Amino acid sequence: MEELWYHVDVNSAFLSWSAAHEIWIKGGDLDLRTVPSVIGGSEKDRHGIVLAKSGPAARFGIRTGETLVEARNRCPGLIIAPPDYDLYVQCSKALMELLGRYSHHIHQYSIDEAFCAMDGTKNLWGNPVAFAQQIGAEIRSTLGFTVNIGVSDNKLLAKMASGFQKPDKVHTLFKGEIPKKMWPLPVEDLFWVGRAASRKLRTLGIRTIGDLAAADRGLMKQHLKKHGEFIWDYANGRDTSPFLQELPENKGYGNSMTVPMDVTDADTARQVILSLTETVCARLRADGMKAGCVGISITDRDFRHASRQRTLVSATHTTLEMYRAACLIFEDLWDLAPIRQMGVHTSRVTHDTAYQYNLFDMDRYEKYARLDEAIDGIRSRYGEDSVMRAVFLGGNLPHMGGGIDKAKRTGMTKPLPYCPWE
Numbered sequence: 001m002e003e004l005w006y007h008v009d010v011n012s013a014f015l016s017w018s019a020a021h022e023i024w025i026k027g028g029d030l031d032l033r034t035v036p037s038v039i040g041g042s043e044k045d046r047h048g049i050v051l052a053k054s055g056p057a058a059r060f061g062i063r064t065g066e067t068l069v070e071a072r073n074r075c076p077g078l079i080i081a082p083p084d085y086d087l088y089v090q091c092s093k094a095l096m097e098l099l100g101r102y103s104h105h106i107h108q109y110s111i112d113e114a115f116c117a118m119d120g121t122k123n124l125w126g127n128p129v130a131f132a133q134q135i136g137a138e139i140r141s142t143l144g145f146t147v148n149i150g151v152s153d154n155k156l157l158a159k160m161a162s163g164f165q166k167p168d169k170v171h172t173l174f175k176g177e178i179p180k181k182m183w184p185l186p187v188e189d190l191f192w193v194g195r196a197a198s199r200k201l202r203t204l205g206i207r208t209i210g211d212l213a214a215a216d217r218g219l220m221k222q223h224l225k226k227h228g229e230f231i232w233d234y235a236n237g238r239d240t241s242p243f244l245q246e247l248p249e250n251k252g253y254g255n256s257m258t259v260p261m262d263v264t265d266a267d268t269a270r271q272v273i274l275s276l277t278e279t280v281c282a283r284l285r286a287d288g289m290k291a292g293c294v295g296i297s298i299t300d301r302d303f304r305h306a307s308r309q310r311t312l313v314s315a316t317h318t319t320l321e322m323y324r325a326a327c328l329i330f331e332d333l334w335d336l337a338p339i340r341q342m343g344v345h346t347s348r349v350t351h352d353t354a355y356q357y358n359l360f361d362m363d364r365y366e367k368y369a370r371l372d373e374a375i376d377g378i379r380s381r382y383g384e385d386s387v388m389r390a391v392f393l394g395g396n397l398p399h400m401g402g403g404i405d406k407a408k409r410t411g412m413t414k415p416l417p418y419c420p421w422e
Protein backbone atom coordinates (compact mmCIF):
# COMPACT_ATOMS: atom_id res chain seq x y z
CA MET A 1 0.00 0.00 0.00
CA GLU A 2 1.21 3.49 -0.87
CA GLU A 3 2.13 5.58 2.15
CA LEU A 4 0.38 8.88 2.70
CA TRP A 5 1.24 11.26 5.51
CA TYR A 6 0.02 14.57 6.82
CA HIS A 7 2.35 16.63 8.94
CA VAL A 8 0.24 19.02 10.98
CA ASP A 9 2.07 21.95 12.53
CA VAL A 10 0.39 24.67 14.60
CA ASN A 11 1.24 28.19 13.43
CA SER A 12 3.09 30.13 16.17
CA ALA A 13 1.73 27.58 18.60
CA PHE A 14 2.32 29.21 21.97
CA LEU A 15 1.21 32.62 20.82
CA SER A 16 -1.87 31.30 18.99
CA TRP A 17 -2.88 29.16 21.93
CA SER A 18 -2.53 32.00 24.40
CA ALA A 19 -4.41 34.32 22.05
CA ALA A 20 -7.24 31.86 21.44
CA HIS A 21 -7.60 31.22 25.17
CA GLU A 22 -7.70 34.93 25.94
CA ILE A 23 -10.49 35.57 23.44
CA TRP A 24 -12.54 32.39 23.56
CA ILE A 25 -12.34 31.44 27.21
CA LYS A 26 -11.62 34.64 29.07
CA GLY A 27 -13.69 36.82 26.75
CA GLY A 28 -10.90 39.31 26.15
CA ASP A 29 -11.10 41.59 23.15
CA LEU A 30 -7.42 41.86 22.23
CA ASP A 31 -6.17 39.19 19.85
CA LEU A 32 -2.42 38.92 20.45
CA ARG A 33 -2.04 37.65 16.89
CA THR A 34 -3.10 41.03 15.49
CA VAL A 35 -0.62 43.21 17.42
CA PRO A 36 3.17 43.08 17.95
CA SER A 37 3.37 40.51 20.73
CA VAL A 38 5.49 37.64 21.93
CA ILE A 39 5.32 34.83 24.42
CA GLY A 40 8.31 35.00 26.69
CA GLY A 41 9.33 34.16 30.20
CA SER A 42 10.39 36.59 32.86
CA GLU A 43 13.06 39.02 31.77
CA LYS A 44 14.92 38.43 35.00
CA ASP A 45 15.64 34.73 34.78
CA ARG A 46 16.88 32.43 32.09
CA HIS A 47 13.50 32.14 30.43
CA GLY A 48 13.89 35.62 29.10
CA ILE A 49 13.77 34.66 25.46
CA VAL A 50 11.13 34.93 22.77
CA LEU A 51 9.32 31.58 22.63
CA ALA A 52 6.81 32.60 19.96
CA LYS A 53 5.94 35.79 18.09
CA SER A 54 2.95 37.23 16.31
CA GLY A 55 2.99 38.13 12.61
CA PRO A 56 3.12 41.88 13.40
CA ALA A 57 6.05 41.23 15.80
CA ALA A 58 7.86 39.36 13.04
CA ARG A 59 7.53 42.45 10.85
CA PHE A 60 9.60 44.35 13.44
CA GLY A 61 12.34 41.78 12.87
CA ILE A 62 11.73 39.98 16.15
CA ARG A 63 12.94 36.41 16.04
CA THR A 64 12.15 33.37 18.12
CA GLY A 65 14.98 32.60 20.49
CA GLU A 66 16.31 36.13 20.86
CA THR A 67 16.21 37.78 24.27
CA LEU A 68 13.22 39.80 25.40
CA VAL A 69 15.53 42.77 25.82
CA GLU A 70 16.53 42.57 22.16
CA ALA A 71 12.89 42.17 21.17
CA ARG A 72 11.86 45.24 23.18
CA ASN A 73 14.60 47.27 21.55
CA ARG A 74 13.19 46.44 18.15
CA CYS A 75 9.64 47.31 19.19
CA PRO A 76 9.16 49.44 22.32
CA GLY A 77 5.38 48.88 22.41
CA LEU A 78 5.77 45.11 22.32
CA ILE A 79 3.32 43.09 24.41
CA ILE A 80 5.02 40.27 26.28
CA ALA A 81 2.70 37.54 27.54
CA PRO A 82 3.94 34.79 29.85
CA PRO A 83 3.84 31.18 28.68
CA ASP A 84 1.09 29.00 30.07
CA TYR A 85 2.37 25.46 29.72
CA ASP A 86 -0.71 23.83 31.25
CA LEU A 87 -2.85 25.52 28.62
CA TYR A 88 -0.46 24.42 25.85
CA VAL A 89 -0.62 20.82 26.98
CA GLN A 90 -4.45 21.03 26.89
CA CYS A 91 -4.47 22.59 23.42
CA SER A 92 -2.05 19.99 22.20
CA LYS A 93 -4.26 17.21 23.53
CA ALA A 94 -7.36 18.69 21.92
CA LEU A 95 -5.56 18.86 18.59
CA MET A 96 -4.34 15.25 18.82
CA GLU A 97 -7.85 14.08 19.68
CA LEU A 98 -9.29 15.84 16.68
CA LEU A 99 -6.64 14.38 14.36
CA GLY A 100 -7.22 10.94 15.86
CA ARG A 101 -10.76 10.99 14.50
CA TYR A 102 -9.46 10.99 10.92
CA SER A 103 -6.22 9.06 11.01
CA HIS A 104 -5.67 5.46 12.04
CA HIS A 105 -2.30 6.36 13.48
CA ILE A 106 -0.96 9.58 14.98
CA HIS A 107 2.69 10.10 15.77
CA GLN A 108 2.96 13.17 17.95
CA TYR A 109 6.35 14.65 17.21
CA SER A 110 6.33 17.61 19.57
CA ILE A 111 3.79 19.60 21.51
CA ASP A 112 2.48 21.29 18.38
CA GLU A 113 3.35 18.86 15.61
CA ALA A 114 2.04 15.48 14.59
CA PHE A 115 2.31 13.07 11.72
CA CYS A 116 -0.97 11.45 10.69
CA ALA A 117 -0.92 8.25 8.70
CA MET A 118 -3.56 8.74 5.99
CA ASP A 119 -2.88 5.74 3.77
CA GLY A 120 -6.00 3.86 2.77
CA THR A 121 -8.27 6.81 3.55
CA LYS A 122 -8.95 7.93 -0.02
CA ASN A 123 -12.21 6.02 -0.25
CA LEU A 124 -13.26 7.35 3.12
CA TRP A 125 -12.23 11.00 2.85
CA GLY A 126 -11.66 11.61 -0.84
CA ASN A 127 -8.89 13.74 -2.27
CA PRO A 128 -6.15 14.02 0.38
CA VAL A 129 -5.38 17.66 -0.33
CA ALA A 130 -9.00 18.76 -0.19
CA PHE A 131 -9.44 16.73 2.96
CA ALA A 132 -6.38 18.33 4.59
CA GLN A 133 -7.97 21.70 3.87
CA GLN A 134 -11.16 20.49 5.51
CA ILE A 135 -9.28 19.39 8.64
CA GLY A 136 -7.47 22.72 8.76
CA ALA A 137 -10.81 24.52 8.61
CA GLU A 138 -12.25 22.34 11.35
CA ILE A 139 -9.28 23.05 13.61
CA ARG A 140 -9.69 26.75 12.96
CA SER A 141 -13.41 26.81 13.67
CA THR A 142 -13.57 24.42 16.62
CA LEU A 143 -10.22 24.97 18.36
CA GLY A 144 -9.61 28.58 17.36
CA PHE A 145 -6.10 28.38 15.93
CA THR A 146 -4.56 27.65 12.55
CA VAL A 147 -2.23 24.96 11.31
CA ASN A 148 -0.13 24.22 8.28
CA ILE A 149 -0.52 20.75 6.83
CA GLY A 150 2.13 19.12 4.67
CA VAL A 151 0.97 16.21 2.51
CA SER A 152 3.35 13.65 1.10
CA ASP A 153 4.27 10.03 0.59
CA ASN A 154 6.82 10.06 3.38
CA LYS A 155 7.16 11.76 6.74
CA LEU A 156 10.22 13.77 5.94
CA LEU A 157 8.71 15.35 2.84
CA ALA A 158 5.43 15.99 4.66
CA LYS A 159 7.34 17.84 7.37
CA MET A 160 9.26 19.81 4.79
CA ALA A 161 5.98 20.75 3.06
CA SER A 162 4.29 22.01 6.21
CA GLY A 163 7.17 24.46 6.58
CA PHE A 164 6.44 26.17 3.26
CA GLN A 165 4.44 29.39 3.25
CA LYS A 166 2.46 30.05 6.48
CA PRO A 167 -0.05 30.39 8.06
CA ASP A 168 -3.21 28.35 7.53
CA LYS A 169 -1.99 26.57 4.41
CA VAL A 170 -1.92 23.08 2.93
CA HIS A 171 1.11 22.18 0.80
CA THR A 172 2.06 18.99 -0.98
CA LEU A 173 5.54 17.68 -1.58
CA PHE A 174 5.20 14.34 -3.27
CA LYS A 175 8.33 12.58 -4.48
CA GLY A 176 7.62 13.68 -8.04
CA GLU A 177 7.55 17.33 -6.91
CA ILE A 178 11.00 17.30 -5.33
CA PRO A 179 12.92 18.80 -8.28
CA LYS A 180 10.47 21.67 -8.62
CA LYS A 181 9.62 22.46 -4.98
CA MET A 182 12.63 21.35 -2.94
CA TRP A 183 15.80 21.42 -4.99
CA PRO A 184 15.84 25.20 -5.61
CA LEU A 185 15.79 25.89 -1.82
CA PRO A 186 18.95 26.82 0.10
CA VAL A 187 20.57 23.76 1.60
CA GLU A 188 20.06 25.20 5.10
CA ASP A 189 16.31 24.66 4.70
CA LEU A 190 16.91 20.94 4.99
CA PHE A 191 16.40 19.48 8.43
CA TRP A 192 19.47 18.90 10.44
CA VAL A 193 21.70 20.97 8.25
CA GLY A 194 23.09 23.03 11.10
CA ARG A 195 25.67 25.77 10.92
CA ALA A 196 28.69 23.51 10.93
CA ALA A 197 27.26 21.29 8.19
CA SER A 198 26.16 24.33 6.21
CA ARG A 199 29.66 25.84 6.32
CA LYS A 200 31.20 22.60 5.15
CA LEU A 201 28.67 22.16 2.36
CA ARG A 202 29.18 25.72 1.18
CA THR A 203 32.96 25.24 0.98
CA LEU A 204 32.24 22.22 -1.20
CA GLY A 205 30.21 24.49 -3.49
CA ILE A 206 26.87 23.06 -2.37
CA ARG A 207 24.36 25.88 -2.00
CA THR A 208 20.97 24.41 -2.78
CA ILE A 209 19.24 21.21 -1.80
CA GLY A 210 19.49 20.29 -5.49
CA ASP A 211 23.29 20.71 -5.37
CA LEU A 212 23.39 18.33 -2.44
CA ALA A 213 21.12 15.83 -4.17
CA ALA A 214 23.40 15.84 -7.19
CA ALA A 215 26.58 15.47 -5.12
CA ASP A 216 28.30 12.16 -4.54
CA ARG A 217 26.97 10.28 -1.52
CA GLY A 218 30.43 8.88 -0.77
CA LEU A 219 31.87 12.38 -0.74
CA MET A 220 29.23 13.47 1.77
CA LYS A 221 30.09 10.53 3.97
CA GLN A 222 33.75 11.41 3.74
CA HIS A 223 33.14 14.98 4.89
CA LEU A 224 30.19 14.65 7.27
CA LYS A 225 30.18 10.97 8.18
CA LYS A 226 26.81 9.36 8.92
CA HIS A 227 25.18 12.78 9.02
CA GLY A 228 26.38 13.40 5.45
CA GLU A 229 24.62 10.28 4.26
CA PHE A 230 21.37 11.22 5.99
CA ILE A 231 21.21 14.67 4.50
CA TRP A 232 22.11 13.35 1.07
CA ASP A 233 19.22 10.92 1.40
CA TYR A 234 16.91 13.75 2.55
CA ALA A 235 17.89 15.85 -0.44
CA ASN A 236 16.85 12.94 -2.64
CA GLY A 237 13.57 12.56 -0.81
CA ARG A 238 14.52 9.37 0.99
CA ASP A 239 13.58 9.18 4.62
CA THR A 240 16.31 6.91 5.99
CA SER A 241 17.12 8.73 9.20
CA PRO A 242 16.06 7.62 12.63
CA PHE A 243 14.91 11.14 13.54
CA LEU A 244 11.30 10.79 12.55
CA GLN A 245 10.90 7.25 13.76
CA GLU A 246 8.69 6.52 16.66
CA LEU A 247 9.99 5.50 19.99
CA PRO A 248 8.74 2.39 21.58
CA GLU A 249 6.75 3.26 24.69
CA ASN A 250 9.26 5.35 26.57
CA LYS A 251 9.39 4.77 30.26
CA GLY A 252 12.43 6.95 30.61
CA TYR A 253 13.30 9.56 33.15
CA GLY A 254 14.45 12.77 31.57
CA ASN A 255 14.93 16.43 32.02
CA SER A 256 15.74 19.41 29.90
CA MET A 257 16.72 22.99 30.47
CA THR A 258 16.80 26.20 28.52
CA VAL A 259 20.12 27.81 29.22
CA PRO A 260 20.44 31.47 30.20
CA MET A 261 22.83 32.36 27.39
CA ASP A 262 24.01 30.61 24.26
CA VAL A 263 26.37 27.87 25.28
CA THR A 264 29.31 27.96 22.94
CA ASP A 265 31.96 26.05 24.86
CA ALA A 266 32.12 22.42 25.81
CA ASP A 267 32.94 23.05 29.48
CA THR A 268 29.74 24.97 30.10
CA ALA A 269 27.79 22.38 28.12
CA ARG A 270 29.21 19.65 30.34
CA GLN A 271 28.10 21.60 33.41
CA VAL A 272 24.59 21.75 32.04
CA ILE A 273 24.73 18.01 31.43
CA LEU A 274 25.94 17.40 34.97
CA SER A 275 23.20 19.56 36.39
CA LEU A 276 20.52 17.69 34.42
CA THR A 277 22.01 14.30 35.18
CA GLU A 278 21.99 15.12 38.88
CA THR A 279 18.23 15.65 38.78
CA VAL A 280 17.48 12.65 36.60
CA CYS A 281 19.56 10.30 38.73
CA ALA A 282 18.09 11.64 41.96
CA ARG A 283 14.63 10.81 40.61
CA LEU A 284 15.72 7.33 39.52
CA ARG A 285 17.20 6.68 42.95
CA ALA A 286 14.15 8.02 44.71
CA ASP A 287 11.98 5.59 42.73
CA GLY A 288 14.37 2.69 43.17
CA MET A 289 15.04 2.47 39.44
CA LYS A 290 18.05 2.26 37.14
CA ALA A 291 18.38 3.18 33.48
CA GLY A 292 20.13 1.09 30.87
CA CYS A 293 20.29 3.76 28.22
CA VAL A 294 21.10 7.46 28.31
CA GLY A 295 20.58 10.10 25.67
CA ILE A 296 21.36 13.74 25.07
CA SER A 297 19.34 16.23 23.12
CA ILE A 298 20.52 19.60 21.93
CA THR A 299 18.48 22.44 20.50
CA ASP A 300 20.59 25.16 19.02
CA ARG A 301 19.94 28.88 18.65
CA ASP A 302 18.14 28.24 15.37
CA PHE A 303 15.92 25.68 17.10
CA ARG A 304 17.58 22.86 15.24
CA HIS A 305 17.24 19.74 17.23
CA ALA A 306 19.59 16.79 17.48
CA SER A 307 19.70 13.87 19.84
CA ARG A 308 21.39 10.57 20.31
CA GLN A 309 21.48 7.83 22.87
CA ARG A 310 23.73 5.01 23.92
CA THR A 311 23.40 1.84 25.86
CA LEU A 312 25.25 1.74 29.14
CA VAL A 313 27.47 -1.19 30.05
CA SER A 314 24.96 -1.89 32.78
CA ALA A 315 21.96 -0.06 34.14
CA THR A 316 22.77 2.65 36.64
CA HIS A 317 21.41 5.51 38.72
CA THR A 318 24.82 6.84 39.69
CA THR A 319 25.21 10.48 38.72
CA LEU A 320 28.86 10.30 37.74
CA GLU A 321 28.51 7.17 35.64
CA MET A 322 25.54 8.58 33.80
CA TYR A 323 27.27 11.93 33.42
CA ARG A 324 30.36 10.36 31.84
CA ALA A 325 28.28 8.41 29.33
CA ALA A 326 26.27 11.54 28.53
CA CYS A 327 29.46 13.52 27.90
CA LEU A 328 30.71 10.93 25.41
CA ILE A 329 27.49 11.24 23.45
CA PHE A 330 27.68 15.00 23.63
CA GLU A 331 31.15 15.04 22.10
CA ASP A 332 29.86 12.96 19.21
CA LEU A 333 26.72 14.94 18.70
CA TRP A 334 27.59 18.60 19.05
CA ASP A 335 28.28 20.47 15.82
CA LEU A 336 29.50 23.61 17.64
CA ALA A 337 26.32 25.61 16.96
CA PRO A 338 25.40 27.78 19.98
CA ILE A 339 23.17 25.77 22.29
CA ARG A 340 19.91 27.09 23.71
CA GLN A 341 18.42 23.99 25.25
CA MET A 342 19.80 20.67 26.41
CA GLY A 343 18.16 17.54 27.65
CA VAL A 344 19.30 14.36 29.33
CA HIS A 345 16.97 11.41 28.89
CA THR A 346 17.12 7.84 29.97
CA SER A 347 15.33 4.71 28.85
CA ARG A 348 15.28 0.97 29.46
CA VAL A 349 14.44 1.75 33.01
CA THR A 350 14.29 -1.25 35.27
CA HIS A 351 13.87 -1.88 38.94
CA ASP A 352 16.99 -1.47 40.97
CA THR A 353 18.50 -4.92 40.58
CA ALA A 354 22.05 -5.99 41.24
CA TYR A 355 24.64 -3.87 39.53
CA GLN A 356 26.70 -5.90 37.10
CA TYR A 357 30.10 -5.19 38.46
CA ASN A 358 32.63 -4.34 35.91
CA LEU A 359 35.94 -5.68 37.16
CA PHE A 360 37.70 -2.41 36.79
CA ASP A 361 35.27 -0.05 38.41
CA MET A 362 34.03 -2.06 41.34
CA ASP A 363 35.65 0.14 43.97
CA ARG A 364 34.66 3.31 42.24
CA TYR A 365 31.07 2.26 41.86
CA GLU A 366 30.63 1.47 45.52
CA LYS A 367 32.15 4.79 46.47
CA TYR A 368 29.91 6.75 44.11
CA ALA A 369 26.83 4.86 45.17
CA ARG A 370 27.51 5.66 48.82
CA LEU A 371 28.21 9.28 47.94
CA ASP A 372 24.91 9.64 46.05
CA GLU A 373 23.06 8.00 48.87
CA ALA A 374 24.56 10.36 51.42
CA ILE A 375 23.79 13.40 49.27
CA ASP A 376 20.18 12.31 48.69
CA GLY A 377 19.82 11.95 52.45
CA ILE A 378 21.13 15.44 53.14
CA ARG A 379 18.96 16.96 50.43
CA SER A 380 15.83 15.26 51.68
CA ARG A 381 16.41 16.66 55.15
CA TYR A 382 17.80 20.10 54.41
CA GLY A 383 16.54 20.83 50.92
CA GLU A 384 17.86 20.48 47.41
CA ASP A 385 20.31 23.34 47.68
CA SER A 386 21.90 22.22 50.92
CA VAL A 387 24.69 20.49 49.05
CA MET A 388 26.00 21.02 45.56
CA ARG A 389 28.97 20.11 43.43
CA ALA A 390 31.74 22.70 43.67
CA VAL A 391 31.75 23.19 39.93
CA PHE A 392 28.43 25.07 40.21
CA LEU A 393 29.60 27.49 42.92
CA GLY A 394 29.46 31.11 41.86
CA GLY A 395 28.21 30.22 38.39
CA ASN A 396 24.88 31.08 36.87
CA LEU A 397 23.72 27.54 36.20
CA PRO A 398 21.39 25.76 38.59
CA HIS A 399 23.10 22.77 40.16
CA MET A 400 20.05 20.59 39.72
CA GLY A 401 18.87 21.49 36.30
CA GLY A 402 15.59 21.05 34.53
CA GLY A 403 12.29 20.38 36.16
CA ILE A 404 11.52 24.03 35.53
CA ASP A 405 8.05 23.30 34.37
CA LYS A 406 6.21 20.09 34.09
CA ALA A 407 5.16 20.83 30.54
CA LYS A 408 8.75 20.26 29.48
CA ARG A 409 8.44 16.72 30.73
CA THR A 410 5.09 16.14 29.12
CA GLY A 411 5.87 16.94 25.57
CA MET A 412 7.60 20.27 25.49
CA THR A 413 10.72 18.71 24.10
CA LYS A 414 10.87 16.50 21.12
CA PRO A 415 11.14 12.84 21.93
CA LEU A 416 14.47 11.18 21.86
CA PRO A 417 14.73 9.34 18.57
CA TYR A 418 15.41 5.69 18.41
CA CYS A 419 18.93 5.12 17.10
CA PRO A 420 19.19 1.89 15.14
CA TRP A 421 22.94 2.08 14.56
CA GLU A 422 23.81 2.33 18.21
Ligand SMILES: [Mg+2]
Binds near residue numbers: 009010011012112
Ligand atom coordinates in the same frame (compact mmCIF):
# COMPACT_ATOMS: atom_id res chain seq x y z
MG1 LIG B 1 4.64 24.99 14.97
